[in-house]
Amino acid sequence: MARGRPPIFLQPEPYRRRRLVDAARLLPVFGTFLIIVPCILLPRGLVGTTASLMLYLFLVWTLLIIFAALITRYIQKAEQSGHRPLTGDAGSDAGEGA
Amino acid sequence: MLTLNVLVAISLIYVIALFSVAYVAERRAAQGKAGWLRAPMIYTLSLSVYCTAWTFYGAVGYAARSGLEFITIYLGPTLVFIGWWWLLRKLVRIGRSQRITSIADLISSRYGKSNSLAVIVTLMAVIASTPYIALQLQSVSLSFSVFAPAEGTPDALADQRTTAMWVAIGLAVFTVLFGTRNLDANERHHGVVMAIAVEAVVKLVALLAVGAFVVWGMAGGIGPMLERIDQSQVAAWEVEGSRWVGLIFVSAAAVITLPRMFQVLVVENADEGHLSTASWAFPAYLLLMSLFVIPIAVMGLERMPEGANPDLFVLTLPLSEDQNALAALAFLGGFSSATSMVIVASIALSTMVSNHIIMPIWLSFQEGGASVSGDVRRAMLRSRRASIAAVMILGYGYYALSSGSEALAAIGLIAFVGAAQVLPALIGAIFWRGATRRGAAAGLIAGFAVWAYTLYLPSFGASGPMSAEFLQNGPAGLSALRPQALFGLVGLDPLVHALLWSMVLNTGAFLAVSLMTFPSPMERLQGAQFVNIFEHSSSPRSWTGGMAEAEDLLIMAQRILGAREAQSLFVTAAQEQGKTGYLPEPTPDFLALLERELAGSVGAATAHAMISQINGGASVSVRDLMAVADETAQMMEYSSQLETKSQELEAIAGQLRDANEKLTELSIQKDAFLSQISHELRTPMTSIRSFSEILMEGSLEASERQRYSKIIHGESIRLTRLLDDLLDLSVLENGQVVLNPQTDTLQALLDRAVAATTAAGQQPQAIRIVRSQGAETITLHTDTDRLVQVFINIIANSIKYCDAADPELRIEARSTGEELWLDFIDNGSGIPPRSEAVIFEKFARIGDQAKAGGAGLGLAICREIMANLGGSIMYVREHQGAAFRVTLPIHLSQAA
Numbered sequence: 001m002a003r004g005r006p007p008i009f010l011q012p013e014p015y016r017r018r019r020l021v022d023a024a025r026l027l028p029v030f031g032t033f034l035i036i037v038p039c040i041l042l043p044r045g046l047v048g049t050t051a052s053l054m055l056y057l058f059l060v061w062t063l064l065i066i067f068a069a070l071i072t073r074y075i076q077k078a079e080q081s082g083h084r085p086l087t088g089d090a091g092s093d094a095g096e097g098a
Numbered sequence: 099m100l101t102l103n104v105l106v107a108i109s110l111i112y113v114i115a116l117f118s119v120a121y122v123a124e125r126r127a128a129q130g131k132a133g134w135l136r137a138p139m140i141y142t143l144s145l146s147v148y149c150t151a152w153t154f155y156g157a158v159g160y161a162a163r164s165g166l167e168f169i170t171i172y173l174g175p176t177l178v179f180i181g182w183w184w185l186l187r188k189l190v191r192i193g194r195s196q197r198i199t200s201i202a203d204l205i206s207s208r209y210g211k212s213n214s215l216a217v218i219v220t221l222m223a224v225i226a227s228t229p230y231i232a233l234q235l236q237s238v239s240l241s242f243s244v245f246a247p248a249e250g251t252p253d254a255l256a257d258q259r260t261t262a263m264w265v266a267i268g269l270a271v272f273t274v275l276f277g278t279r280n281l282d283a284n285e286r287h288h289g290v291v292m293a294i295a296v297e298a299v300v301k302l303v304a305l306l307a308v309g310a311f312v313v314w315g316m317a318g319g320i321g322p323m324l325e326r327i328d329q330s331q332v333a334a335w336e337v338e339g340s341r342w343v344g345l346i347f348v349s350a351a352a353v354i355t356l357p358r359m360f361q362v363l364v365v366e367n368a369d370e371g372h373l374s375t376a377s378w379a380f381p382a383y384l385l386l387m388s389l390f391v392i393p394i395a396v397m398g399l400e401r402m403p404e405g406a407n408p409d410l411f412v413l414t415l416p417l418s419e420d421q422n423a424l425a426a427l428a429f430l431g432g433f434s435s436a437t438s439m440v441i442v443a444s445i446a447l448s449t450m451v452s453n454h455i456i457m458p459i460w461l462s463f464q465e466g467g468a469s470v471s472g473d474v475r476r477a478m479l480r481s482r483r484a485s486i487a488a489v490m491i492l493g494y495g496y497y498a499l500s501s502g503s504e505a506l507a508a509i510g511l512i513a514f515v516g517a518a519q520v521l522p523a524l525i526g527a528i529f530w531r532g533a534t535r536r537g538a539a540a541g542l543i544a545g546f547a548v549w550a551y552t553l554y555l556p557s558f559g560a561s562g563p564m565s566a567e568f569l570q571n572g573p574a575g576l577s578a579l580r581p582q583a584l585f586g587l588v589g590l591d592p593l594v595h596a597l598l599w600s601m602v603l604n605t606g607a608f609l610a611v612s613l614m615t616f617p618s619p620m621e622r623l624q625g626a627q628f629v630n631i632f633e634h635s636s637s638p639r640s641w642t643g644g645m646a647e648a649e650d651l652l653i654m655a656q657r658i659l660g661a662r663e664a665q666s667l668f669v670t671a672a673q674e675q676g677k678t679g680y681l682p683e684p685t686p687d688f689l690a691l692l693e694r695e696l697a698g699s700v701g702a703a704t705a706h707a708m709i710s711q712i713n714g715g716a717s718v719s720v721r722d723l724m725a726v727a728d729e730t731a732q733m734m735e736y737s738s739q740l741e742t743k744s745q746e747l748e749a750i751a752g753q754l755r756d757a758n759e760k761l762t763e764l765s766i767q768k769d770a771f772l773s774q775i776s777h778e779l780r781t782p783m784t785s786i787r788s789f790s791e792i793l794m795e796g797s798l799e800a801s802e803r804q805r806y807s808k809i810i811h812g813e814s815i816r817l818t819r820l821l822d823d824l825l826d827l828s829v830l831e832n833g834q835v836v837l838n839p840q841t842d843t844l845q846a847l848l849d850r851a852v853a854a855t856t857a858a859g860q861q862p863q864a865i866r867i868v869r870s871q872g873a874e875t876i877t878l879h880t881d882t883d884r885l886v887q888v889f890i891n892i893i894a895n896s897i898k899y900c901d902a903a904d905p906e907l908r909i910e911a912r913s914t915g916e917e918l919w920l921d922f923i924d925n926g927s928g929i930p931p932r933s934e935a936v937i938f939e940k941f942a943r944i945g946d947q948a949k950a951g952g953a954g955l956g957l958a959i960c961r962e963i964m965a966n967l968g969g970s971i972m973y974v975r976e977h978q979g980a981a982f983r984v985t986l987p988i989h990l991s992q993a994a
Binding site: 021024025027028029031032035036040049050051053054055057058061062064065066068069072075076 | 165166169173176177178179180181182183184324325327328332333335337339342343346371374375377378379381382385389392
């Protein structure tokens with residue numbers, strides 16, 4: 001079955017880059033969810049002690065920072081791989097940073 | 099024990115070090131060696147002005163009172179920075195492309211450059227920030243007082259005020275020195291940013307050091323520390339959902355809208371790429387700053403005596419453990435936090451106050467406006483400096499009036515909520531084209547009024563403008579208007595209450611009024627610019643690094659305009675700018691002029707693109723532009739060559755066309771000539787053949803035979819004459835004629851001609867020939883036989899064609915010494931104008947064929963003869979009858 005229809009052509013880099021931007025946009029949404037939900041939706045008893053809540057928050061925080069750094073790095077790589085951004089909103093020429 | 103004097107000395111050394119750092123940074127930037135000054139990490143560290151003394155000292159106090167809640171102040175900004183792709187990126191791009199100088203400028207610029215909006219935002223910023231600056235002064239003076247031996251004496255408060263005053267003066271000097279170096283508020287304050295980056299490192303290191311000492315030095319590791327936390331009274335804290343969400347929201351809003359944050363985030367941004375680094379590095383900084391807050395608070399509550407100020411645990415905890423060096427470091431950390439905030443806040447506020455309040459007033463007082471630019475420049479700098487001093491005095495005054503009161507401690511969050519009131523107008527400005535100036539003003543005023551009524555004024559307590567009774571029962575007993583339970587919303591935390599109402603009313607007024615009002619053209623224009631910023635600006639512009647060098651511009655212009663023109667243009671511009679040499683400053687005026695000049699050569703669009711690229715675009719190098727310019731020059735040269743060639747081709751094509759026409763004409767003439775010849779030959783041949791056939795039959799009478807033979811003879815003669823003429827013409831036309839020059843008088847020649855024509859004598863009527871005998875004495879040296887042939891022809895023509903009742907031919911001779919002019923004028927009706935052109939052509943006969951009796955070659959032969967004799971024959975139109983003028987040289991030149 002390998003000789004089916006040819007795959008629809010997609011320029012890999014710009015496509016990858018747009019998905020990375022999507023990820024960058026989604027990250028704060030997840031972050032907000034993770035930071036707010038345990039504190040207001042869960043019953044008081046489930047929140048745990050101050051120390052455990054503190055550990056949880058710092059863990060979420062650290063993960064957010066790491067993911068943000070990774071996504072930023074990949075976006076920069078995608079931009080530096082020679083493909084100019086397609087549309088104005090999806091792109092910035094931020095390649096020279098870092 | 100660390101004495102106050104030692105501490106003062108340390109502070110002074112630290113301050114001197116900061117001044118030096120700022121000075122060196124300015125120097126390097128001025129020399130163009132700003133490379134590492136513009137590193138993304140410097141930008142990230144400068145963002146740390148978010149962490150003020152309220153953070154450095156206050157976070158621990160906050161944690162001691164409310165447990166983990168303090169962390170919301172850092173989680174909000176973290177979410178905003180991690181989500182930079184939503185908001186910050188657009189904000190920074192707008193700030194850079196629109197050259198925004200402050201948050202008031204941004205709001206004003208978006209809503210049709212309305213100064214009234216800028217004034218509203220500026221006033222809000224000053225009112226909300228002044229207590230915050232006072233808080234910083236208080237924290238510095240408090241931290242000094244910790245070391246002062248005179249604690250508790252009546253002088254303590256006065257000492258603190260003196261300290262605060264000196265700090266305020268020192269900060270004012272620093273800010274004036276490094277914050278108002280350039281007129282351009284948009285230019286980066288390298289010195290200030292560098293000093294703040296250093297302070298950011300100091301405060302982070304200080305807090306981490308104290309934290310590490312507490313966790314590993316005092317608690318004995320992470321595990322024991324966590325146990326202590328859960329046993330501590332800090333753990334008694336419980337999450338309160340509304341405050342948790344509200345504080346995250348308000349801190350997220352404040353990190354954008356606080357004037358000082360806007361200053362470092364947008365105005366001081368040197369490169370958009372820095373933001374992508376800051377998006378994770380700044381949250382990391384905040385995380386490190388809050389990492390040890392809870393442990394320090396827990397340990398402070400455990401170790402410090404009852405009633406000790408938890409706001410000073412960072413300082414007092416190391417002191418109580420006799421860690422003097424650590425305490426000094428902590429002190430410097432707090433000092434750094436306070437001073438960096440005051441410096442940036444006063445720069446931001448002074449820019450706003452100066453640009454939107456002082457300068458408009460000053461300009462309106464100037465009669466006839468500011469005509470001299472130097473005037474405005476000096477006034478701008480002066481007003482900026484005065485504004486800095488005024489902001490500092492306000493801060494100090496506020497501190498002096500309210501020190502000791504509880505009001506100051508809570509001011510941090512109150513200021514945050516106040517700053518957040520700009521958020522709806524800001525978000526609307528960059529995402530909603532329908533937002534209008536009136537809407538923004540309505541939202542700002544509503545939000546600010548509600549904030550002042552429900553949070554700011556009540557914060558002064560019962561001794562402030564609102565009495566306890568007022569707070570309890572509302573104005574004039576109207577319980578619906580109770581400041582802390584507006585419209586009956588009882589039971590909410592006052593801060594959340596104020597935040598909720600102010601944001602709801604602010605946003606509601608903004609949206610409603612925006613929907614109802616109509617934007618001005620300027621607003622629509624700016625709105626489109628802001629909302630669609632990524633479509634308008636393809637690449638970020640760099641203000642400091644990418645300025646076009648005048649030399650580059652000159653090189654480019656020379657390649658397009660030509661060396662001499664470009665140089666004279668530059669020299670003129672330089673002289674107009676009052677500069678010697680040939681390189682003017684690339685001012686906007688000059689660039690516009692240059693663009694116009696270039697547009698004349700390469701077209702407006704290309705010129706604009708080239709200038710804007712060389713002026714602002716960091717993405718196109720000068721070398722690329724040179725290539726473009728070279729190409730353009732080559733193309734221009736090539737196109738001018740093409741133009742010349744096409745002109746040549748056109749001329750040649752015209753010649754070819756003419757030649758072709760002539761050839762076609764000649765071909766027609768040749769055909770006509772051949773058919774004419776056949777006809778001319780055929781006519782006599784036919785009669786000869788017919789009559790000879792009659793003769794051959796015999797049986798004719800002698801008289802008839804005689805007559806027929808005569809006809810045959812006559813036709814033969816005519817045929818012979820025709821052939822002679824043709825041969826003659828052919829010889830003449832080919833230039834193969836052999837001339838036989840002789841000398842004779844004109845009179846003799848004419849006599850011969852007249853005799854020949856009249857002797858021929860068969861003409862039915864004779865013509866009277868009038869001659870001017872006197873002029874005919876000229877002696878000619880020419881081929882006289884040929885000339886006589888011409889005369890005979892003309893005279894014979896006159897005899898043949900002159901249709902007058904009494905025909906007369908006048909022959910007039912004139913001589914110029916070199917040339918003879920001879921006119922033959924008859925008194926007939928002349929030649930019709932349409933026939934004039936053809937009379938010299940072969941076989942051209944006008945009128946009756948029979949009358950002519952010749953082959954029509956006479957005048958053609960005349961023309962050829964005259965041409966061979968070096969003269970000409972032409973028809974003269976002026977006279978009534980037919981007139982021919984013969985011109986010929988008196989002496990035939992051998993060359994002719």
